[in-house]
Amino acid sequence: MKRTRVELERELAAFDQQHVLAFWDELDESGCERLAGELARLDLAQLRELFRGEVVAEDWAETARRSSAPPARRLSDADAAESTERATAAALEALAAGHVGVVIVAGGQGSRLGFEHPKGMYPVGPISGASLFQILLEKITARARVAGMRIPLYLMTSPATHAETVDYLRANEHFGLPSEDVRIFCQGTMPAVDAKTGRLLLAEKHCLALSPDGHGGTLRALSESGCLADMHARGVRQLFYCQIDNPLVEMCDPVFLGYHLLAGSELSTAVVCKKHSREKVGNVVSVDGRLRILEYSDLNPLPDEIVERRGADGSPVFWAGNTAVHVFDVAFLERMAASGTALPFHVARKAVGHLDPAGNRVEPRKPNAIKFERFIFDLLPEARQGIVVEVDAQRTFAPVKNAPGDPTDSPETVRAQMIALYTDWLRRAGCEVAEGVTVEISPLFAQNADELAARISPGLTVTAPRYFC
Ligand code: UTP
Numbered sequence: 001m002k003r004t005r006v007e008l009e010r011e012l013a014a015f016d017q018q019h020v021l022a023f024w025d026e027l028d029e030s031g032c033e034r035l036a037g038e039l040a041r042l043d044l045a046q047l048r049e050l051f052r053g054e055v056v057a058e059d060w061a062e063t064a065r066r067s068s069a070p071p072a073r074r075l076s077d078a079d080a081a082e083s084t085e086r087a088t089a090a091a092l093e094a095l096a097a098g099h100v101g102v103v104i105v106a107g108g109q110g111s112r113l114g115f116e117h118p119k120g121m122y123p124v125g126p127i128s129g130a131s132l133f134q135i136l137l138e139k140i141t142a143r144a145r146v147a148g149m150r151i152p153l154y155l156m157t158s159p160a161t162h163a164e165t166v167d168y169l170r171a172n173e174h175f176g177l178p179s180e181d182v183r184i185f186c187q188g189t190m191p192a193v194d195a196k197t198g199r200l201l202l203a204e205k206h207c208l209a210l211s212p213d214g215h216g217g218t219l220r221a222l223s224e225s226g227c228l229a230d231m232h233a234r235g236v237r238q239l240f241y242c243q244i245d246n247p248l249v250e251m252c253d254p255v256f257l258g259y260h261l262l263a264g265s266e267l268s269t270a271v272v273c274k275k276h277s278r279e280k281v282g283n284v285v286s287v288d289g290r291l292r293i294l295e296y297s298d299l300n301p302l303p304d305e306i307v308e309r310r311g312a313d314g315s316p317v318f319w320a321g322n323t324a325v326h327v328f329d330v331a332f333l334e335r336m337a338a339s340g341t342a343l344p345f346h347v348a349r350k351a352v353g354h355l356d357p358a359g360n361r362v363e364p365r366k367p368n369a370i371k372f373e374r375f376i377f378d379l380l381p382e383a384r385q386g387i388v389v390e391v392d393a394q395r396t397f398a399p400v401k402n403a404p405g406d407p408t409d410s411p412e413t414v415r416a417q418m419i420a421l422y423t424d425w426l427r428r429a430g431c432e433v434a435e436g437v438t439v440e441i442s443p444l445f446a447q448n449a450d451e452l453a454a455r456i457s458p459g460l461t462v463t464a465p466r467y468f469c
Contacts, residue, residue: 023205031206051198067285087258095147101236106244107158118161137175139251158212185225187217201354216374223337266332267383271320272393281321430458442469
């Protein structure tokens with residue numbers, strides 16, 4: 001129902017937010033409609049609560065003391081070879097039966113990378129210039145081809161990335177995936193508020209400063225878009241979750257997926273062994289028998305006696321670094337969606353451009369605002385039999401986070417890691433790759449060293465840049 005300015009003003013004034021109507025009289029009809037629509041979708045009471053609650057922090061030292069290492073399959077387990085074989089067999093069976101789908105989250109604003117399009121369009125292929133979207137979608141095609149079964153993709157965007165992503169993927173024919181196997185769904189948003197006052201910020205005179213509600217928005221968006229129902233109807237039982245920023249992700253990794261199935265886990269996480277105790281990566285731990293993640297920003301300020309803690313077997317408690325790759329049971333997601341269990345919001349202080357009271361655009365250099373985001377890993381404590389599975393960081397984990405030139409997680413460091421991996425595959429297949437030569441392997445050519453070895457003749461010498469596709 002359309003509300004008048006007076007009605008809006010009264011509702012907003014109850015929360016001291018009436019300033020967002022400051023330019024109402026200058027707006028045309030569509031501007032008024034847009035702003036009124038955005039305001040109608042807000043929960044101002046919740047926003048006030050979130051802002052006020054910001055000061056109540058968890059006692060991280062206490063949580064860290066109660067933490068123990070998570071139940072895990074480790075690369076160094078004595079029975080690793082044999083159990084990996086069993087796990088792989090279970091996964092291949094599930095894939096061949098059509099029980100596996102993929103969700104890729106690509107709704108983030110990619111602010112650190114500083115790319116003017118959705119991050120998935122970033123050209124990361126060292127020779128091909130293939131985008132993150134191309135590489136990840138081709139990985140799904142490759143996995144489906146080997147499984148002899150279709151693998152549906154559920155791709156999450158946000159209002160910030162949706163239209164461009166849809167156009168880009170359509171123009172590129174979804175990089176070979178049948179269009180009936182691709183569902184693109186859009187996540188929700190949350191308003192940013194002024195960090196000092198908790199008041200809403202206007203991005204323009206007719207719209208609020210909104211941002212995607214975090215990768216934890218996936219649960220609600222999957223449910224509300226009908227994607228969960230679609231999975232149910234297609235018989236998809238496990239959902240492989242990954243982020244758009246990691247071109248090395250082992251798509252539907254049969255070892256990881258298989259361990260998830262064998263453990264009867266509802267939610268599993270692929271982890272890497274941290275290089276040192278204060279490495280900047282989320283820590284998967286077990287607290288009171290439930291998995292959860294302790295963020296590095298909460299753990300790292302604590303003293304050594306906590307951060308360096310060891311378990312009864314002498315190994316570090318905080319060894320398991322989150323790679324943001326998960327496997328969900330679809331039934332678990334359905335249960336969570338139906339229960340109405342709302343994931344908590346986390347607060348992040350960010351620089352957010354906005355209008356000042358006179359209507360002039362302000363672009364702050366320092367954090368001026370608070371954004372509220374949900375995190376997908378907050379589902380971990382709700383899952384039964386959750387486990388972590390260790391994967392090799394060098395081979396499977398290279399997220400593009402930072403801008404070119406940054407010494408870590410930048411396009412250059414990611415490309416270097418891709419080239420090192422492909423060089424290793426080629427050498428293991430009996431090829432000679434001259435030092436310093438750039439090589440790249442399309443997922444459609446080979447998904448791993450074994451597939452590569454089956455496709456090329458040993459003795460091949462590579463002395464100039466080469467893209468195997
Ligand atoms: P990050 O938290 O690294 O954010 O997201 P980002 O958008 O890539 O980059 P910054 O922080 O703005 O620099 C990790 C993954 O989660 C997705 C991102 O697209 C990325 O794949 N994500 C993040 C969403 O899908 N929605 C969100 O609201 C936030």
